[in-house]
Amino acid sequence: MTTPRSPFQTLSSSSFSSSSSSPFQFTPKTSLKFPSKPSQILCSQTPNPRSPPKSITFISILRTIPDWADGIKERRMKQSRPLYKHEDWVRHRSSLRHIRHLLSSLNSRVILSLVPPVIAFTSVATVVASYNTAVLWHLLPEIFPVLRASSLPYQLTAPALALLLVFRTEASYSRFEEGRKAWSKVISGTNDFARQVIVSVEKDSSLKTALLQYIVAFPVALKCHLIYESDIGRDLEDLLDDIDLEIVLSIGVCEQIMGIPIPLSYTRLTSRFLVLWHLTLPIILWDDCNWIVVPATFVSAASLFCIEE
Template structure:
């Protein structure tokens, strides 16, 4: 397993959706949720995912703060506002480092408007307002925000639409499978337990195989163990497209059950719905939102966050470090959520949906056996059911 996949799994493990119960909805609406979410902030998968870029922005802002402080001290020393024992910024005479000293002097001049000069004669006193570094206009950072907000809303809505469609598509697999089981257990011959149990196995196998097909961390052998027979598992694993093989086996079981043609057609319509649902899941998995949106948003956001400290210093001073970190946390968090829900199958609770399908199909199979036995005993001891005219 690759290192990138391990890191991705760690980040998404806390994002896996759960199927809510009534108690879960009560906790979800509780007024204590604010404090609870703050208390569990360190366990958030979003926080883990954006930790690296937020730390980068914070470190860059801290470096800019240090540079601004050095520039302010340089101006104060030039204006004789600091004690005489505090030395000015030195000009190192070593040639390779002299270029760096020149670049630093130019950068300080850009930030403060004061050129650093090395001279044994102290410069004339300057006005105290020179301690305020040169203020950069905020308009260049404010104008693109409107367009970024529009693009962010579009991308977030598109990601949520993909998440919702993925949930509906996989939910259709479980729902239609239950409907096929209902039809089969009602229409198959009462003594045809072979086809009944075979169809139930392959319906459950279809859900598990599709889950494995849509994810990377699951193994086909482990998921099908206890569901299919060993030779059936070998047939699935050796097939080119495992979900299509399961659909083919479901169709073959229906065809060999000896049903009337009209009932076969009705069940085959449900099998076609299963095929459409599997294809919809594959389309969502294989076709992301156009990469230009994701790349351009990430590039603009990082460039904007890097330029933000130049405008914050005049208003916030040393407080711009936590402010920049908070702004980066909020904006990068929204971007990270959009990226996560763009591929829904890694965070949807597919295991619970598949386990629920297996429990329901097995329960329906047991109930159909009980109903068959009860029907036979009623005919044996009581007689046939009366037919109303």
């Protein structure tokens, strides 16, 4: 059994000849164009075949808004996030950023994804307020009670909810930071790989260009592999087989981030806590706020679910 050679031991034009007998043959199926300037790393989406028309049901009508919000969230997660330049930092520090952020609220991926839960809990608050008003105005029989409760349970559980949201925020940022470091290692590793190819390969411009094309293709293929519903075969067909250990370790970190979420029990607990909290919030606030419970529930749901998202 022979040991695979390092890609930098013997790189010559003969090693990549058209002869089919060489086990180290380098014959790309499709010629990849080497970019003349840096370009955005994008991924093609897998073309979805035409699905048969679905019958309209009550459940499908209820899922219209959630499906719309989820579609916006998933599509915008695939958009590129360019690195900041000096002009971007000046704009980011501008005193007018607060007005700009407020005016762009309806274009925010996070805010648009909050439309379903915020509408749902605001509707619950409206129903509770309408019911209590009808009872107080004697529009309903006296057997119906006014929905009210003590605020003491909320005062006792508010710190627990705050801790859950803080922990989720910290865990999300830690995952983001770990992914950023791993991706930086991938980019620096491919740059180092390219420098070694330029130094090690004999002066064969066509061979160097072919190798550099595949090195440039590697980060694109990795990103397509990690992003859901990306079609790798549509963007790239061949990859280099030998990769430095540092890049391999970084790939493992990226795959772990994709495959290992924040503990599901914690995520579900936070979600259930928030749902129960906002379902009962109008009842708790009715005595003090009356119809103000509707905007109060709206603001509370929008704020806390935004943090959770």
